[in-house]
Amino acid sequence: MDVNRGTCVPHGVNQKETGFGYTLSVIGGKYKMTILYCLAEYNVLRPNxxxxxxxxxxxxxxxxxxxxxxxxxxxxxxxxxxxPPKVEYSLSELGQSIIPILHMMCEWGEKNRRLD
Incomplete structure (x- = not known):
């Protein structure tokens, strides 16, 4: 795999205006990926x-x-x-489409993490 492709954020283009920037904006932050992964594992969850x-x-x-x-x-x-009121959350079709990316991140982490 060529990591220097430059197609994700071409030179001279604002990162926020790219697909990469959009992806980071929707899954970035401390807990968003964890929430998505949790919903992928359990399908439907209540907030508690x-x-x-x-x-x-x-x-x-x-x-x-x-x-x-x-x-x-x-x-x-x-x-x-x-x-009492009841609320449940699940992944949308769009949310399900990002799970393979999270799996790839898990695989990368398992392969490259240091076990100090």
């Missing part, structure tokens, strides 16, 4: 279930990340009209 599965994420941060991922079309929110 995600809190238990994602170690250390504050509820406010989870709520904000879920709103951003939903606005970007990567996840779906399903509200149930019941008492």
């Amino acid at each position: 279930e995600m809190l238990r599965k994602i170690n250390g994420i504050p509820f406010k941060t989870l709520s904000m990340m879920l709103k951003e991922l939903e606005a970007d079309g990567l996840i779906l929110r399903k509200d149930y009209a019941q008492i």
Whole structure:
């Protein structure tokens, strides 16, 4: 693989205006990839279930990340009209399409991480 292809962010082009920049904007941040990966593994989760599965994420941060991922079309929110209220999240088709990229990142990390 040629890492010097230069097609992702051509010289003289603002990174934010490229596919690479767009991808980083929708999955960037401390927890977005973790949330997506968690939904890929469990299919459907309620917010409290995600809190238990994602170690250390504050509820406010989870709520904000879920709103951003939903606005970007990567996840779906399903509200149930019941008492107490119930909300579930799952991956959209667009969200499912990014999971192979996350798998590749996992493979790269396993191959290259240092076990000090």
